[in-house]
Amino acid sequence: MSAPLQRLVDAVRDAADRRRPLRIVGGGTKDFYGGELRGEALDVKPLAGISAYEPTELVVTVRAGTPLAELEAALAEKGQCLPFEPPHYAEGSTVGGMVAAGLSGPARAAVGGVRDYLLGATIVNGRGETLSFGGQVMKNVAGYDVSRALAGSMGQLGVICEVSMKVLPVAPGRATLRFDMDQANALRHANEWAGQALPLSASAWWDGALLLRLQGAQAAVASAAQRLGGERIPNELADGFWTGLRDQHDEYFDHAAAAVASGSRLWRLSVAATAPRIELRGEQLVEWGGAQRWLVSDEPPARVRQAAADALGHATVWRGDKAGGAFHPLPPVQARLQRALKAAFDPFQLFNPGRLGETE
Structure with a gap:
């Protein structure tokens, strides 16, 4: 066991003995997401570095404290990428935070999300035990896929x-x-x-x-572009737009930040x-x-959540007042299952109390 991992295990065991809550800390770029932050800081950044990378096998194993930008740069050198485009939001975003938040960027609907690319994981549970799940190939799971x-x-x-x-x-x-089209036509065309x-x-x-x-083979892209029409945006300009959208630095989110400062909420509707x-x-x-919709509004939370439920989804307070809870209330059966899973891995309720609200 490496020295950084041993120190982390010792810290968790000490917290378990004293029943002291811990707040898992990486780059801090997603601290705004979810519920409140409580507990003594447990820094995972010393657990950094790429453990193994097999470009010909399309598999990488990486420690949780590794900066996301560092991993993406190593993949880019081999002409590869994380296809789900994980958001950074700010400098310092880590691999562990990417997995823990489970957020994906603009390509999510086309290629899947974070969970679809996870093959295996090592964690430290609430008893200070080091557990490993999965492996380094797709077909490696029998039973519940914990990773x-x-x-x-x-x-x-647990601590990833x-x-x-x-x-x-x-x-x-x-x-x-x-x-150029209104939202109704945009939704219709996107679905077609x-x-x-x-x-x-x-x-x-x-x-x-x-x-x-x-995106795809050059011939397929050229053929589709000719078939669909529209105005072609230069790649350099377009790349900046999609990155800004991924990291929420574009004009819409600037507008949203100003509205939130005036008392509105920014909602993420799935x-x-x-x-x-x-x-x-x-x-x-x-x-x-059409599957992800951002809304900046002063509408009451109950009305927004009912509208999302009517659209067969749920709503999360992304930015702004979260007094009524950040996440959409879970159905009773799902909430009970999540509490049971939490109890199995973290029996003393050490890790990140408050981040998921009612599921704890």
Whole structure:
């Protein structure tokens, strides 16, 4: 066992003996996400570095404290990437935080999310035990896939120490097209195109404009771009837009930040892609072919959450007042299952108390 891992295990065992809550700390770039932060800081950044990388096998094993930018740079040298485009939000984002938050960028609807690329993981549980799950190939799980359960767990199940992930080659061709249309037409077109043999990798609608990104073989991208029409955006400009959207540095989120400062909330709505426009007061941005919708609004939380439920989804307070809870209330059965899973891995309720609200 390495010295940084031993120190972490010792800290968890000491906290367990004293029943003292711990707040798992990485880069801190997602501290705004979810519920309150409580407990003594447990820094995982010393657990850093790429443990193993097999480009020909499309598999990388990396420690949790590794900066996400460092991992992406190492993959880029081999022409590979994390296809789900994990958000950074700010400098210092780590691999462990990427997994714990379970968030994905513009390509989520086309390629899947974080959990879909997790092959294995090592964690320290609430008793200070080091546990490993999964492995380094896709077909390696019999029974419950614990490594994938870590995605989006917000550190509630244990301290993520190391993960193995599948990576993919960078697509050789890409193009971004712009179409002027209202939200209703954008949703209709996005759903129609999603059912066709097109190399779609991302979409975003805001303020009367739909942007569509194509990625894949150069011939397929060129053919699709010619077939769809629209205005071709230069790749350099388009790349900046998609990165800004991923990290929420673009114009919409600047508007949202100003509104939140004045008392509104920024909501993240995960709904059925085929749901029509959600009729709520405020400004909306639509991603993932309609499946992810951002809303900055002063609407009451109950009204926003009911609208999301009517669209077969749920709503999360992303920024702003979270007094009523950040996350959409879970159905009783699901909440009970999550509490049982938490108790199995963290019997003394040490890790990140408050981050997931009612599931704890």
